[in-house]
Amino acid sequence: MRLRLARAALAALAALTVWSGLAGAAPVTVVDDAGRRVALARPAQRVVSMAPHVTELLFAAGGGARIVGAMSYSDYPPAAKAIPLVGDNSQIDIERVLALKPDLLVVWQSGNTARQLEQLRQLGIPMFYSEPARMSQVADSILRLGRLLGTEASARAASAAFSADIAALGARYGKRPAVKVFYQVWDKPLYTLNGQQVASEAMRLCGGENIFAALPVKAPSVGIEAVLQANPEAIVGSVPYGPLDAGLSMWAPYTTLLAVRNGNLITLDGELLTRPGPRLVQGAAILCEKLELARQRRR
Template identity: 30%
Template sequence: MMVRTLLGSPRNSKYSCRGGPMWPLAASRPGRPHGGAPTITGHIPLSPVLSGILAWCAGQIGRNHARATHRVAPTFILCWFLGAIVTAFVLSCGGPSQERPTGGAVKSSSEGPPARIISMAPSITEVVFAMGLGDRVVGVSDFCDYPPEARKKPKIGGLVNPNMEAIVSLDPDLVIALPNVTHESLFRTLRHLGIRVLELPNDTLGDLFGTIRAIGKATSSEAAAEEMVRRLETKFDEVHRKVALAPRRRVMFVVGIEPLFVAGSGTFIDELITIAGGENIAGDSISKYPQIGIESVIARAPDVILYTSLNFELTPEQEAEAKKLWSVYPSLPAVREGRIRGLEADYVTLAGPRLEMGVEQIARAIHPEAFEQRGQGAE
């Protein structure tokens, strides 16, 4: 038994544990505050810290786990144990922070725009390169693999275990990271060394726009930042207009199987579903990525079930496997109508410029009829 989660790319790095199919769907004990209908239970937010730990687990397990294996390996048990501890710790701490100056000098303030940038997350790396700042990047995380040029940059460690020595040795004048309470000591040390640190969240589309603009301001690239925001907003408006007259379909966006996790409220995925003419069945969740039982899925009756290449490879064989997984629940409208659709993970699960393509992929999956006159799917 394994768990696949929304943590990165389909290449055993940023997000997922790659392996065989996951059976069966986990069931949770439903509550009934909504007119007797079961509600989502077992809310477990996937914090940046937990994301990092599960990404590390992916690396450990993915190297040795055969695709057909279904046993619970000791390493996997350790991963979940660590995840539970860190999640509890994160929940007990305050929310994410932005840049917090300390007594240390700030190189970029006195020497102009930063010339040596380190990105500590794949989504940030994509933004920085898309703004034309790739030549200034001197280091990236182990999981930064897009654009291809990013793979050639020196590595500074993973999401959960950044290497202080590697970072300092690259002599950066700007480090950009996701908020992470377990990295506060690292960030504090970097600031005392005179290195500017930006902590930029990426949970929502508002966060993404704020991150783009903050990076633009920090690098004196405001025009490029505004152009990126404009392109994203234009695409979102275009897609929304395209499906405006289509019936709103109930959508379940699967981010983890066995147990079943879905995208909930307070996430950019939830917002993309709305833009694309759907209604997220977990839009009333308390946490961002709640665990949901099959009773709740049946009660909420999704018209469309979306999964990504994190869960199954997007090949004809794996698409058939995904449909087979859900075929045991024929009462679900998505199963009856054959609306179980796969998406490219990197287009829809990383808050970055490629959401311009991802939002159309989601809309085409929910309302293919609205795009029949526009050729094939988004690139």
């Protein structure tokens, strides 16, 4: 009797295993950020990430172990540093990509070269275009990538946590008195971001106003005089990249500038605000705290 029960249990376990394998191998379909339908015969097992933000999204979706190749500067989370590199924004090593035998490429339309993306597309490797421009799209990207990877449970948890944290920041800071902000991408020449960038949305979340939000170009070059005329209450920029990068110290001589006068030159890790990935929550939280300090320093 016990033997028959044991055999029945083993048979049931085997059936469950087969069923699980078949479920894991079921076809999956999503729509990417270019509006294209991406269909896989089964969840992706070997993924090449074509941008640092994509690498972060894939890890958040529970697929870090499936990434077999990545682009330069894919440095977060720390495990990403061990992934073999396949190029940078200006040049993709297509031979190396093919040698990795990927079953999914997650590409960045704005950052990867169109000519090489077309070459890869013609080779028939499924491609997902990642171009999240809003925080809600970051959350949705995690869900869609999780579906392509077959890691939906992990992706749902990460997406929900991201959305909840963003909502909490908005509820706390979104209706605070407005702070005019200049976001400095680079100092020579002086570059900023317009309102279409996710960093600008982070400013709005914190009750900040991007002084150049209305400019048509996503990353426009602006003059010092234009910044002085707008007279922002806070200037936000990244940690200097090297000794030749003046960073926010370039504004110190402009003592009539409100941001300088009130001590609101805010330096932070720019990747936390400009990479459209899960760490946007951290960047936005830091920015919100800094802008709240700027309000307290009003005279």
